[in-house]
Amino acid sequence: MFTPSLIPRPPIFQGLLGGLAFAIGYAIGHGGVVLWRYLELPEVPRPWRRAANIVLAVACAVAAVIYVPQAAAWQDEVRARLNMPPAETANLLMVLLIAAISAVLLLLLGRLVTGGVRMASAWVYRWMPRRIAGLLGALIFVVLLITIVNGTLVSAAISAIDRAQALVDVTDPPGAAVPTVDTRSGGPGSSIAWQELGRAGKRFVTEGPRKSDIEVFTGRHALEPIRVYAGLRAADTPDEQAEAALADLIRMDAFSRSMLVIATPTGTGWVDNNGIAPLEYMHDGDIATVAVQYSYLESPFSLVLEPGRSQASAAALFRTVYRYWKGLPEDSRPRLYLFGLSLGSLASEDSPPIHAWLGDSFDGAVWSGPPFRNRIWRAIQRDRDEGSPSWRPVFEDGANFRVIGHGGDASKAAADWGRVRMVYIVYPSDAIVFFEESMFYRQPEWLVPPRGEDVSPLLRWYPIITALQVGIDMMLSAEVPPGHGHDYAVADYISAWSAVTAPEDWTDEDAKRLATVIETDAARHSGSW
Incomplete structure (x- = not known):
């Protein structure tokens, strides 16, 4: 999450990206465990699981120690390519705090969703076998959630945004x-x-x-x-x-x-x-x-x-x-x-x-x-x-x-x-032009050398992470000097x-x-x- 992308990221967006990346990683891991148990595959003995968790935690800590101090230098290298002055002293504490808060909020949201799925599955379980009830309950909850969000929340949000913009217009x-x-x-x-x-x-x-x-x-x-x-x-x-x-x-x-x-x-x-x-x-x-x-x-x-x-x-x-x-x-x-x-x-x-x-x-x-x-x-x-x-x-x-x-x-x-x-x-640094949905699982062609003149050689492709980075770049793509990004x-x-x-x-x-x-x-x- 600290590696460079197409556009320099201010601390607040760096923190949001970090929190989002953490939540997605946690969701993938937790989802894998749930699927494993649903398929009733043999579970790893508890001592081994504890040891594996410790090893992973240490690896994450070591990676953070290696990468976090380089974040400011990476961002300044991108800024130099876009003819922007070096950033002020990086507020690492702000980045970590925003990342932690956003990660916690996303995890709480995930807990609410999984809780809703469990409630729906428990209700269906009265009439159906447990494994079928789990699938059907999840499907019912997701359909209801999408219906409510699309039919009510999104509609209300669109109307509110449209009214506000109409007043400005x-x-x-x-x-x-x-x-x-x-x-x-x-x-x-x-x-x-x-x-x-x-x-x-x-x-x-x-x-x-x-x-x-x-x-x-x-x-x-x-x-x-x-x-x-x-x-x-x-x-x-x-x-x-x-x-x-x-x-x-x-x-x-x-x-x-x-x-x-x-x-x-x-x-x-x-x-x-x-x-x-x-x-x-x-x-x-x-x-x-x-x-x-x-x-x-x-x-x-x-x-x-x-x-x-x-x-x-x-x-x-x-x-x-x-x-x-x-x-x-x-x-x-x-x-x-x-x-x-x-x-x-x-x-x-x-x-x-x-x-x-x-x-x-x-x-x-x-x-x-x-x-x-x-x-x-x-x-x-x-x-x-x-x-x-x-x-x-x-x-x-x-x-x-x-x-x-x-x-x-x-x-x-x-x-x-x-x-x-x-x-x-x-x-080449315009994320609005070069974002691709396939970046979540495949390196885009524009990252293959030779690269565009204002694309950092330090930019590396990582599954999921790079797509999130370039997605955030789209929000910032016009906040650069003319001749770069979307300006x-x-x-x-x-x-x-x-x-x-x-x-x-x-x-x-x-x-x-x-x-x-x-x-x-x-x-x-x-x-x-």
Whole structure:
């Protein structure tokens, strides 16, 4: 539990991991004893059992003496790879205390569950043989527990979280203001009211460069970028939200622009400005971007508690916009692109129907931080070209799909670009991308050398433990500097979009200047959001 993983762990998470690992180990051992006795196998004599327990206890103590003092050094080695300063003096007492408390609480919970199973088995034993009663009693108790938890506790929790997040969603982010230009939803002439945008939508239409900012950067004439957003309150269903967004696009003459981007947000509706602003600068503001909110919840909650909701929303928006776009003259309609970060990339991947990949296809996509459940991303990893690692897979020489990391160049590949250009931005230390359920019992391929540039060589695979570590890493993956974990850097978005959209006369020097401009602007407004 003290060994390093992908992301440095603060003391509280280190302690929780330790308590969880202890409880799981105890449960495995206790479960093995119960199964042994249920099968009525011959038991080890009591003196031997006592001796074995003493040997195991001493082994655990020796392991703790060896590993615990190294914990701080291991964590600092990971921090150095992620360009983070060394941690303050490790509070070992806090870690051990949290581990002990969490382990005790989990063991008490386990005792309650086993007590319930015994009570149910004793009740069934009145009518059935003992061994059958044990199995049937356990089954009855588990079914009742799942029914109660799913039907009552989970439902109540979902409702409470949803209500709380909905109250937050109606507030205005600090610094956000009703747009004064007619190229933003919520502004003059928009069919979507300011209060219907939601908190993330208000931020999206407030952020981003204006015409004057782009002209200062390029020295050329620019257009005012179009940003359309429909919040959950804009309509009752995903299809109606999509229609409201399309109405704003048409009203703002978005289909006369050179490019149209369908952006799928993360759980709360947030669209990463770093993923959209580079396009607006690169192409002199001749861009329209549209997004629709599908949840009030953070992405992990939305993924678990609202399965399929993000995909349904993204599919509705794509279907609505694509149908209108396809009906326009091919030589005058904008090029069509997709964008998504994290859970947004999962939904964006699934949004085009099969016919939108053929014939009148969209033109490309940039997807960053694809969760480990992304269907296309997993296929690219599985069917990658021989010799390429799973953390930086090459697929069919990069003809249609290319994968870059921090500082990567998506314009370079063995094959020339095909008709559709798609780039994934993936950092090897991003646990949201590289978690696998099979890690509980099998080493993942991304741990086989050579490893990703920001993955520690000290990271070793252990059954169960490594999966728990990377699972906790997912909770901390955005708490790192840009370019690592799940914090995607603007420079990498610039590289991806320049390869996908091929702006004219674009240079490496332009890319560096643009990254500085956007990062400076983000730093200036960081306190506002």
